[in-house]
Amino acid sequence: MASTSSFKVWCLVSCALLLATACHGLQVGYYRKTCPKAEALVRAEVKKAVHANPGIGAGLVRMLFHDCFVEGCDASVLLDPTQANPQPEKLGIPNNPSLRGFEVIDAAKSAIEKACPGTVSCADIVAFAGRDASYFLSHSKISFHMPAGRLDGRKSLASETLQFLPGPTSNLSTLVSMFGDKGLNVEDVVVLSGAHSIGRSHCSSFVPDRLNSPSDISQSLANFLRRRCPANAGGANDPTVAQDVITPHALDNQYYKNVLARRVLFTSDAALLSAPETSRMVRANAKYVGSWEKKFAKAMVKMAAIGIKTGSDGEIRRSCRLVN
Numbered sequence: 589m590a591s592t593s594s595f596k597v598w599c600l601v602s603c604a605l606l607l608a609t610a611c612h613g614l615q616v617g618y619y620r621k622t623c624p625k626a627e628a629l630v631r632a633e634v635k636k637a638v639h640a641n642p643g644i645g646a647g648l649v650r651m652l653f654h655d656c657f658v659e660g661c662d663a664s665v666l667l668d669p670t671q672a673n674p675q676p677e678k679l680g681i682p683n684n685p686s687l688r689g690f691e692v693i694d695a696a697k698s699a700i701e702k703a704c705p706g707t708v709s710c711a712d713i714v715a716f717a718g719r720d721a722s723y724f725l726s727h728s729k730i731s732f733h734m735p736a737g738r739l740d741g742r743k744s745l746a747s748e749t750l751q752f753l754p755g756p757t758s759n760l761s762t763l764v765s766m767f768g769d770k771g772l773n774v775e776d777v778v779v780l781s782g783a784h785s786i787g788r789s790h791c792s793s794f795v796p797d798r799l800n801s802p803s804d805i806s807q808s809l810a811n812f813l814r815r816r817c818p819a820n821a822g823g824a825n826d827p828t829v830a831q832d833v834i835t836p837h838a839l840d841n842q843y844y845k846n847v848l849a850r851r852v853l854f855t856s857d858a859a860l861l862s863a864p865e866t867s868r869m870v871r872a873n874a875k876y877v878g879s880w881e882k883k884f885a886k887a888m889v890k891m892a893a894i895g896i897k898t899g900s901d902g903e904i905r906r907s908c909r910l911v912n
């Protein structure tokens with residue numbers, strides 16, 4: 589009797605684990621048989637890049653978001669302009685010139701193509717790289733499996749970037765509705781915004797919105813930013829500043845402390861305090877050590893499953909910058 593019930597418990601636990609590893613047709617260890625070194629090869633390139641410049645790691649975390657919100661996680665953000673498609677996502681305002689890390693994806697793809705040609709999609713490389721950059725920048729506190737099996741898309745339009753990526757002047761209802769359109773909820777908005785504890789922003793992303801018009805930004809941060817940023821920031825005259833001046837290269841919960849102290853760059857960051865539900869989440873993430881990191885890992889896996897392409901919708905590109 590005892591052994592039957594423990595067998596049932598075992599079955600339940602294994603089913604739950606199986607469900608946890610297979611997400612929207614994606615699978616943990618997808619390349620175990622076909623390209624066993626794939627994930628290690630990506631991790632090695634990301635490690636090298638983050639050690640040389642942690643900002644590139646921030647770029648890779650952001651790249652996953654920008655890939656997934658536009659046409660799904662299908663590497664559409666990687667396509668270079670061509671005669672047939674002169675205005676791909678890469679040239680959209682949210683990506684050009686600020687998105688960085690493309691060379692790391694190229695290096696990983698080229699190492700993987702040598703080991704197992706035609707097997708690993710660029711979309712999976714972007715997802716692994718976003719995961720690995722989170723791992724290194726969090727000093728291994730954010731450590732998780734990234735399910736894989738994505739295909740690369742063939743469609744990429746600059747015009748879709750502004751349509752699907754929320755801008756820095758977004759208020760909370762815009763953020764919630766744009767994340768909702770992608771199957772993500774209010775908590776995902778709060779948890780994923782925590783990525784703004786690393787990397788940089790160009791002045792043009794928050795001037796004049798946060799500096800010239802009334803805003804709740806802390807006086808000392810506003811004064812610092814006014815010294816750094818020209819009032820007409822943009823084009824060739826667009827310096828950058830750190831998103832998190834306290835721990836600029838650490839992916840940690842400092843972001844939520846900054847939100848509470850009104851020391852964040854964007855209206856979209858400050859907006860997390862504009863409703864009781866999200867304010868509560870911000871306070872909890874700021875307070876409990878280690879709890880945001882776990883939520884961030886889960887939310888990254890969820891985001892990385894948006895709009896996966898299957899069958900004839902996609903392909904495995906030979907070069908991440910060009911459709912086959």
Ligand code: HEM
Nearest residue numbers: 646647650653686754755756780783787788789790793856
């Ligand atoms: C909630 C809506 C979001 C808005 C409005 C937003 C907006 C922005 C903007 C305007 C920048 C600065 C770009 C520049 O001027 O250089 C930025 C940077 C960044 N964002 Fe977001 N973002 C959002 C969500 C996310 C998410 C979900 C992630 C990833 C999980 C993310 C990760 C990053 C990172 C890491 C950077 C720094 C990039 C670098 O240093 O190259 N953001 N974001």
